[in-house]
Every structure is written in C-alpha cells, then in structure tokens.
Amino acid sequence: MLQATDSPQVPSADPEKTITGVYPIKPPGCVVRNVSPNEVSIPTTPGFEPQAQSPLEEIEEEDSVNSPAETKRSRRKNGGKRRKRTHNQTQVQYRYAPKTTPAELREICRESKSSLVPLFSKELTVSDADMRNGRLVLPKRCAEVYFPNISGQQGIFLMVQDTKGNDWELYFHYWSNSNGKMYLLEGLKDYMVLMKWEVGDTVTFYKREEDGKLFMGFKKYQAPNVVLKRSTDA
DNA sequence: CGTTTGCATGGCTGG
DNA sequence: CAGCCATGCAAACGT
Numbered sequence: 320m321l322q323a324t325d326s327p328q329v330p331s332a333d334p335e336k337t338i339t340g341v342y343p344i345k346p347p348g349c350v351v352r353n354v355s356p357n358e359v360s361i362p363t364t365p366g367f368e369p370q371a372q373s374p375l376e377e378i379e380e381e382d383s384v385n386s387p388a389e390t391k392r393s394r395r396k397n398g399g400k401r402r403k404r405t406h407n408q409t410q411v412q413y414r415y416a417p418k419t420t421p422a423e424l425r426e427i428c429r430e431s432k433s434s435l436v437p438l439f440s441k442e443l444t445v446s447d448a449d450m451r452n453g454r455l456v457l458p459k460r461c462a463e464v465y466f467p468n469i470s471g472q473q474g475i476f477l478m479v480q481d482t483k484g485n486d487w488e489l490y491f492h493y494w495s496n497s498n499g500k501m502y503l504l505e506g507l508k509d510y511m512v513l514m515k516w517e518v519g520d521t522v523t524f525y526k527r528e529e530d531g532k533l534f535m536g537f538k539k540y541q542a543p544n545v546v547l548k549r550s551t552d553a
Numbered sequence: 554c555g556t557t558t559g560c561a562t563g564g565c566t567g568g
Numbered sequence: 569c570a571g572c573c574a575t576g577c578a579a580a581c582g583t
Contacts, residue, residue: 444573444574444575445574445575446573446574446575446576447574449575451556451557452557452558453557454558456573456574456575458572458573459571459572459573460572494558494559494560494561495559495560496560496561496571496572496573497560497561497562497571498570498571498572498573499571499572501560501572501573501574503559505558
C-alpha cells in the first residue's frame, strides 16, 4: 500500500541547516554551534531495548501546576473548516525550544552518572496533550534524524525510560500525508496522566551515550518571569 | 455507543 | 510556492 521511499537517515534536506523551528540541544561539553541533525550520527543499531533501569532519577521537573492560558480547548463542531482562527484566539506560539539550559543538562548527566545526550524538545500542543489519543506528534526532521529509521515499516516499538525510572513501550510510526510523512509517538496515555501532561509543557528526549537507550524528560510549563515594573514607579 | 487509529484538510512559515 | 504540522473527522474496533 504505502511504499515509502527508502530514504536513508538523512532526508533530502538542507545541507547545513538547523531544523526549522527546532532547536537540537547540544550535548553537554560540546561547544559546537547548532548541531545539525543531518550531521548527527545515528547509531545504525540502536539499542532501543528494555534495558535495566538507570540511576536516573528526576531529570527535570517542577511542581508548578501552572497551565498556559491556552488550555481552553476549542470545541468547534461546525462540520466545515477546522482550526480557523475565527475566534481571534492567538494561539500559543508553538515552538520547539528546549527549556533546559546547557548548565542544567550538564548537571543532569552528572547526577545520573550517565551521559545523556539531549536530542530535542517539543512544547505540547492541544492535540499532543489530548488524553484520548495519548500520542505525540514529532517534528519530522527530529523523528527522522534522532529516531530509528522506519521507512517502509509500519512502525516500531521503542523503550523509553522516563525521569522516574519507568520504562515505557512507545509506538513510533508515521502517517503518510499528502505532503510526506507525519511522525508520531503513541502509547503515552498513561504517562500523560501520570505526569499531568498539559498544553504548554515540554517533553525532551535524550539518548544515553553508552547504549543509545532513549529517555524522556518532562517539564511543566513555566510562566515567564514577568517583572512588572513601572517606569515612573520607584 | 464509547474509543482508537489513521487520514485529510488547510493554516502558517520558511525558502 | 513547498511542505510542516495542528487538528477535525470518520472508519474500525471494542465493550
């Protein structure tokens, strides 16, 4: 049915461009500029197997329960167009900026006594945070570069360990779209519930240097520190 | 009848 | 203009 073009890891993309809108996180210690996904060497034999738990404890977590101001779900049932910004709801600026600073990451790796290489992060969208689906839409480039090659397959299961040491068997696959592929990571429902996954929060994927095992960290949305200062107020 | 899975549409952004 | 990706929706399933 779907005869996916068997493309190597590197899609015919830009030579030395950073992922659009995505900011791959530099591995700690590396002072390279932006690591282009096209240059990232992907382990041909990914060690995505149920490994033993690592001493990884809590990578990144904050107990702030603040939700973004966009948590409201657009319950639009008009059987016509969708996602039309009819209601001037300036949607969240969905970006994939990592929320973990290099300093934090370095400390994380140190504490976990394993070299975790941050791969990429994504800020959860409304659909990502939908409990019913329990699936996460992955940025195409990131999926193709940092995750195993699934061209031609219907998908594979990946063992991903969370910050609490739990192993999750997630289903990584893609949908064929009129304009290419759309990558997804499914099976996150329980994790979403457990972590109270909400719109605006950020998931970060890491790879352990030693064996390539995948890890995922979760970070609640942090309201920017808005310091109200008045120009004429002391 | 409630869920889940997969697809199709089209807003939106970068080239 | 190309194509990424958020998300509505419907076919399949499950209960």
